[in-house]
Amino acid sequence: MVGGSVPVYDEIILSTALMNKILTFNSISGILTCQAGCVLENLSLYLEERDYIMPLDLGAKGSCQIGGNVATNAGGLRLLRYGSLRWDCEKCEMVLADGQVLDCLATLRKDNTGYDLKQLFIGSEGTLGVITAVSILCPRKPKSVNVVFLGCETFEQLLKTFQLCRGMLGEILSAFEFLDSECMRLLNTHLKLPNPISECPFYVVIETSGSDPTHDGEKLHNFLEEAMTSSLVTDGTVATEDTKIKALWSMRERVTEALTHDGFTYKYDISLPVERIYQLVTDMREHLGDRAKSVVGYGHVGDGNLHLNITSPAKDPSLLAAIEPFVYEWTASCQGSISAEHGLGLKKRNYIYYSKSSQAVALMGDIKAMLDPKGILNPYKTLPDNMK
Known part of the structure; x- marks a missing residue:
C-alpha cells in the first residue's frame, strides 16, 4: 500500500516463502510458533482444526505471510477484539544486518527481564532486521x-x-x-x-x-x-x-476491489479521534470539488482508522497536488496519524513529521544506524530522506 517492499534502485529482494513450517503449537497456552513464510490463511486452517483461530484476519490472507504481517504490525478487521500484532506476537526470531540471529522465541507469557527487543522489529518494515520466525498468541475458536x-x-x-x-x-x-x-x-x-x-x-x-x-x-x-x-x-x-x-x-x-474498477485510486490510511474520522471525507469532497471522480470513506470505527480513497479517470498530478499535503495537514491538526496500519514505506516516509516529533524521528535514525550501519536493510523506506 505504501511501497514498503518495492525496490527503488539495485536492491536484492529476499523471499521467505520457503520458510513455511509450523514449528510448535501449545494447545494449553494457545501459542503458535512458526516460520516467517507461513501464509496467514494456512495458519488459520491449521488452527481451526485444533479449535483455535488466528487473531489476525485480512482480505489478503490467502497470500500474505506472517513474517510480513508482523514486520508491518498488521491490524485487520478484528483489531477491536484481538488487538494488533504488537499485542498478539509473543516472541520473534530476527536476523540482523551483520548476520547475527537474535533468538527471542521463548513462549513465556510473562517475561519482565530487560528491554522487550521484539517491539523494535514489529512494525519496522524490515529496516532493522529480517523476521524469520514468530510466536503468536491465538484465541479459542468461538462457538x-x-x-x-x-x-x-x-x-x-x-x-x-x-x-x-x-x-x-x-x-x-x-x-x-x-x-x-x-x-x-x-x-x-x-x-x-x-x-x-x-x-x-x-x-x-x-x-x-x-x-x-x-x-x-x-x-x-x-x-x-x-x-x-x-x-x-x-x-x-x-x-x-x-x-x-x-x-x-x-x-x-x-x-477495495470495487475501487480498482472506478479508475486510478489515491489511498490514505488515517487514524483520527473517532468522532472526527468522517469529517475528513466531507472536507476532502468540498476541497476537491469536481476534480475527483469519487471520494469515499470506510474503515474501523472501533480504533478510529479511516480509509480515505479518491479516484480519478487516470493518474493526475494536479489532483495529487490538491490532495497532498492537505490530507496530512488536516490529520496533523487533529493530532492524528498519517498511517494507521499500512506503514510509511517509500511513499509516506517524508511525511513522518506530521505524526512524529523531530526528536522521535532522530532517535529512530540512531537506532537504524546502530543496527544497520551500512544501510542494507530495506533502504529508502520508513525514515525520511533528510533527517531534521
Whole structure:
C-alpha cells in the first residue's frame, strides 16, 4: 500500500516463502510458533482444526505471510477484539544486518527481564532486521458468530450506535466496521453486489463472537431492539449462517476491489479521534470539488482508522497536488496519524513529521544506524530522506 517492499534502485529482494513450517503449537497456552513464510490463511486452517483461530484476519490472507504481517504490525478487521500484532506476537526470531540471529522465541507469557527487543522489529518494515520466525498468541475458536449489517442516517447516529454497541454487547463484540453510501454505489456498480438493506447514507458491519449461542443471541437481540426503537438505526439484517456471514462481510471487504474498477485510486490510511474520522471525507469532497471522480470513506470505527480513497479517470498530478499535503495537514491538526496500519514505506516516509516529533524521528535514525550501519536493510523506506 505504501511501497514498503518495492525496490527503488539495485536492491536484492529476499523471499521467505520457503520458510513455511509450523514449528510448535501449545494447545494449553494457545501459542503458535512458526516460520516467517507461513501464509496467514494456512495458519488459520491449521488452527481451526485444533479449535483455535488466528487473531489476525485480512482480505489478503490467502497470500500474505506472517513474517510480513508482523514486520508491518498488521491490524485487520478484528483489531477491536484481538488487538494488533504488537499485542498478539509473543516472541520473534530476527536476523540482523551483520548476520547475527537474535533468538527471542521463548513462549513465556510473562517475561519482565530487560528491554522487550521484539517491539523494535514489529512494525519496522524490515529496516532493522529480517523476521524469520514468530510466536503468536491465538484465541479459542468461538462457538457462536453473528454478523449484523445496519444502516444509519447520519454519522452521529453511527457513533451513538457504536457507543450503545460497546455497552450492550461488551465482551462478545469483535468488529465494528463502516462504509458510506459512495462505497455501496461502487459495490453495486462495479461488482453487482446488491444492497442487503434499504439505501442509507452510512452502513455498519458488526460481528459478535462468543462461547454461548443462546447468551450471545439474547444480547444481540436486546441491542438491536434498543438501536431500532431509539431511531439510531433505520434498517438492518442479521446473519448466523456461514454463507450469509460471508456475503455481509463482502460488503466491507470488497470495497477495495470495487475501487480498482472506478479508475486510478489515491489511498490514505488515517487514524483520527473517532468522532472526527468522517469529517475528513466531507472536507476532502468540498476541497476537491469536481476534480475527483469519487471520494469515499470506510474503515474501523472501533480504533478510529479511516480509509480515505479518491479516484480519478487516470493518474493526475494536479489532483495529487490538491490532495497532498492537505490530507496530512488536516490529520496533523487533529493530532492524528498519517498511517494507521499500512506503514510509511517509500511513499509516506517524508511525511513522518506530521505524526512524529523531530526528536522521535532522530532517535529512530540512531537506532537504524546502530543496527544497520551500512544501510542494507530495506533502504529508502520508513525514515525520511533528510533527517531534521
